[in-house]
Amino acid sequence: xxxAVAGAIEAPATPxxxxxxxxxxxxxxxxxxxxxxxxxxxxxxxxxxxxxxxYSVYLSFTHYDLxxxxxxxxxxxxxxxxGADQQVWPAVYNTLWMIVIAVxxxxxxxFSIAVMITRARLGVGFFRTVFYLPTxxxxxxxxxxFVFLLNPxxxxxxxxxxxxxxxxxxxxQSPSLSKPSLTLLGIWGxxxxxxxxxxxxxxxxxxxxxxxxxxxxxxxxxxxxxxxxTISPVILFAVVIGVIEGLQYFTEGYVASTVAAGGAGGGAGxxxxxxxxxxxxTLFYPLLLYQQGFRYFSMGYASAMAVMLLVxxxxxxxxxxxxxxxxxxxxxxxx
Amino acid sequence: MNWMRPRYLAIAxxxxxxxxxxxxxxxxxxxxxxxxxxxxNKEVTITVWSGFTPGEREIGAFDSVIKDFxxxxxxxxxxxxxGINDDKIVAAIRAGNAPDVALSFSSDNTGAFCSSGxxxxxxxxxxxxxxDINEFPQAVRSYTEYNGTRCAMPLxxxxxxxxxxxDLFKQDGLTEPPKTISQLDAYAKKLTQGSGDSxxxxxxxxxxxxxxxxxxxxxxxxxxxxxDGDNAAFASDPAWADMLxxxxxxxxWYGYDSLTRWEAGAGEEFSASNAFETGxxxxxxxxxxxxxFIKDEHPELNYxxxxxxxxxxxxxxxxxxxxxxxxxxxPKGSSNEAAAWELIKYMTTDTGALVKLANGLANVPTTAAxxxxxxxxxxxxxxxxxxxxxxxNSETNPPKASGAAYQEIFESFASKWQAGRVDDxxxxxxxxxxxxxxxxxxxxxxxxx
Numbered sequence: 001x002x003x004a005v006a007g008a009i010e011a012p013a014t015p016x017x018x019x020x021x022x023x024x025x026x027x028x029x030x031x032x033x034x035x036x037x038x039x040x041x042x043x044x045x046x047x048x049x050x051x052x053x054x055y056s057v058y059l060s061f062t063h064y065d066l067x068x069x070x071x072x073x074x075x076x077x078x079x080x081x082x083g084a085d086q087q088v089w090p091a092v093y094n095t096l097w098m099i100v101i102a103v104x105x106x107x108x109x110x111f112s113i114a115v116m117i118t119r120a121r122l123g124v125g126f127f128r129t130v131f132y133l134p135t136x137x138x139x140x141x142x143x144x145x146f147v148f149l150l151n152p153x154x155x156x157x158x159x160x161x162x163x164x165x166x167x168x169x170x171x172x173q174s175p176s177l178s179k180p181s182l183t184l185l186g187i188w189g190x191x192x193x194x195x196x197x198x199x200x201x202x203x204x205x206x207x208x209x210x211x212x213x214x215x216x217x218x219x220x221x222x223x224x225x226x227x228x229x230t231i232s233p234v235i236l237f238a239v240v241i242g243v244i245e246g247l248q249y250f251t252e253g254y255v256a257s258t259v260a261a262g263g264a265g266g267g268a269g270x271x272x273x274x275x276x277x278x279x280x281x282t283l284f285y286p287l288l289l290y291q292q293g294f295r296y297f298s299m300g301y302a303s304a305m306a307v308m309l310l311v312x313x314x315x316x317x318x319x320x321x322x323x324x325x326x327x328x329x330x331x332x333x334x335x
Numbered sequence: 336m337n338w339m340r341p342r343y344l345a346i347a348x349x350x351x352x353x354x355x356x357x358x359x360x361x362x363x364x365x366x367x368x369x370x371x372x373x374x375x376n377k378e379v380t381i382t383v384w385s386g387f388t389p390g391e392r393e394i395g396a397f398d399s400v401i402k403d404f405x406x407x408x409x410x411x412x413x414x415x416x417x418g419i420n421d422d423k424i425v426a427a428i429r430a431g432n433a434p435d436v437a438l439s440f441s442s443d444n445t446g447a448f449c450s451s452g453x454x455x456x457x458x459x460x461x462x463x464x465x466x467d468i469n470e471f472p473q474a475v476r477s478y479t480e481y482n483g484t485r486c487a488m489p490l491x492x493x494x495x496x497x498x499x500x501x502d503l504f505k506q507d508g509l510t511e512p513p514k515t516i517s518q519l520d521a522y523a524k525k526l527t528q529g530s531g532d533s534x535x536x537x538x539x540x541x542x543x544x545x546x547x548x549x550x551x552x553x554x555x556x557x558x559x560x561x562x563d564g565d566n567a568a569f570a571s572d573p574a575w576a577d578m579l580x581x582x583x584x585x586x587x588w589y590g591y592d593s594l595t596r597w598e599a600g601a602g603e604e605f606s607a608s609n610a611f612e613t614g615x616x617x618x619x620x621x622x623x624x625x626x627x628f629i630k631d632e633h634p635e636l637n638y639x640x641x642x643x644x645x646x647x648x649x650x651x652x653x654x655x656x657x658x659x660x661x662x663x664x665x666p667k668g669s670s671n672e673a674a675a676w677e678l679i680k681y682m683t684t685d686t687g688a689l690v691k692l693a694n695g696l697a698n699v700p701t702t703a704a705x706x707x708x709x710x711x712x713x714x715x716x717x718x719x720x721x722x723x724x725x726x727x728n729s730e731t732n733p734p735k736a737s738g739a740a741y742q743e744i745f746e747s748f749a750s751k752w753q754a755g756r757v758d759d760x761x762x763x764x765x766x767x768x769x770x771x772x773x774x775x776x777x778x779x780x781x782x783x784x
Binding site: 297 | 546
């Protein structure tokens with residue numbers, strides 16, 4: 001904008017055609033330079049984002065078994081998705097469960113840890129490291145570790161509980177506890193969110209607390225009227241990212257179900273037959289999508305599922321952002 | 336507009352699911368056609384992909400037979416690549432850089448490979464070289480073709496039967512393996528030590544999903560048919576309901592939670608801590624390959640093998656079992672089809688090659704001649720598996736365009752039934768059958784209901 005303003009000041013009231021041409025040339029040169037700088041991103045965006053997105057939408061209207069050429073079938077895949085496929089709704093339920101229960105718990109836990117660390121007087125660095133460390137563990141390794149720790153027969157957790165005279169639950173082997181077990185795993189690995197919260201908490205201007213204290217605000221009031229409004233954009237960010245990750249929840253569900261199931265099962269005799277173990281309680285929407293596309297050779301249908309996932313992700317994100325205007329406060333933001 | 340603001344960043348990240356199906360390139364249509372002529376004077380190199388674990392015992396046996404082939408055909412050099420699963424084979428075919436020969440452990444995928452033309456039709460080669468397909472039993476012929484297109488040849492078979500622990504049998508005064516389901520039930524209860532949450536030895540764990548207890552492996556002894564024409568027969572064939580009723584009754588005798596807890600501590604199936612190998616379970620259903628694992632991991636184990644028991648009213652069918660096996664084919668795009676076929680023909684039909692492989696892998700040799708060969712050195716525990724293989728009542732599961740979807744849908748239902756979450760068995764079986772039909776229709780025709 002500043003360029004345009006400067007141009008307006010320098011330009012005579014009626015520019016000659018030569019000057020206009022020169023200005024257009026200069027503008028074009030600037031645009032070309034910007035395009036050149038942006039080109040790596042543009043190429044990457046087109047190849048790795050635009051093309052797969054458009055191709056997935058196209059595939060969702062085809063019968064595509066991964067091996068033959070896709071064949072146009074109109075809305076058949078969508079009719080199957082909303083009509084005949086009985087596995088979709090349990091998968092949607094499982095995914096919603098994670099979003100409604102696990103995501104808020106993770107945000108709350110990350111926030112609480114961050115608050116505690118800001119209040120610690122000793123060993124701040126130590127606690128920060130300890131709570132961040134789980135994030136360093138790859139998702140597969142962390143899930144394997146949890147399945148081992150929570151093994152109902154041989155896991156250390158149940159062994160300790162047994163020593164205390166308590167019979168431990170079945171954890172990943174129980175349909176009612178498999179998702180809570182995955183939630184525990186999620187809560188254990190909130191280091192990233194915790195660090196973001198911690199940075200935001202440390203960024204809250206001290207003078208606001210001092211004024212609140214002078215006004216006699218108690219701890220809870222300072223939290224409610226100073227801390228939360230100031231860090232509300234970060235809370236929003238954590239919630240939105242959490243919801244999107246919840247919609248795409250795959251790795252932990254895949255590993256937990258196949259490892260906890262133990263046996264080979266299924267016709268082909270490989271572990272992936274046990275997706276959703278136990279009793280489809282961990283069959284999340286993205287897992288069903290994978291199963292349909294790569295195991296049942298219904299990639300056209302899997303594409304339709306992916307398109308729906310995209311639509312829902314966008315819709316949920318837009319709704320959360322729209323609603324957020326009421327409680328999110330951007331300090332000094334021009335809106 | 337600040338693009339680094341959380342809301343815009345969040346929208347950008349929300350778009351990421353679109354990448355989930357990235358790079359799903361198109362395919363082509365059927366290969367095959369005329370048989371190419373093999374030139375014994377032309378130097379060629381062909382690549383074979385297999386699912387064996389690199390560096391393990393099994394790939395060694397496989398490669399030694401490839402070496403024999405190279406001696407027989409000095410102009411053909413074979414590059415054997417291990418550790419390849421079907422996902423990689425499918426991806427390579429789509430990308431146009433598939434190997435000349437592929438070995439898949441999943442006969443459930445025959446339907447997808449044959450119907451799409453991803454593996455070429457081998458019939459022109461079979462006709463030209465007058466290979467007698469009837470050398471293979473019916474079940475084996477069935478899992479290597481789909482709707483009349485033979486795109487695969489069988490490389491050894493896996494046959495499922497009953498393993499029983501002789502020492503535990505002796506403790507309870509049992510001398511012979513059970514032959515009927517009611518005997519299996521009685522033996523299982525007699526052999527069980529401990530109860531409730533402290534099960535020390537389980538007589539027989541019938542749970543579908545435990546170790547090799549796949550529904551497909553149970554089906555032949557029960558004479559349960561997967562399909563009636565084009566439709567899933569879970570509900571229309573009463574054998575399924577009978578099998579599930581027996582299954583649940585025995586699970587309930589142990590207590591579902593108790594048995595689940597015991598399973599969690601039963602040990603990895605493919606490791607030296609396998610529950611049968613360590614004496615934690617007295618009887619299991621397993622494949623013939625377990626004999627090699629036991630020899631390797633627990634040679635001291637005193638055990639016997641037999642066919643799986645059959646329902647009491649079908650004793651004439653005793654000996655029936657589930658048969659499956661590895662399949663070998665030529666993915667479309669192979670530049671050396673003729674040499675690839677020579678290798679496949681040698682490995683899947685030459686008696687010497689099959690016997691050597693069978694001895695090395697402890698699998699059942701697939702042709703009639705190799706199954707009778709005096710050179711087989713597989714031990715007395717292996718004998719019953721050869722009998723099951725030759726039983727006219729042994730069966731495999733039908734290849735379908737949707738792979739193993741119908742089996743997995745059945746097993747998903749069975750898992751809920753076993754846990755006591757299904758009130759109406761028949762209605763549940765009908766719903767599962769409808770789901771399997773819809774899935775198959777979607778995978779094969781694209782006109783989903």
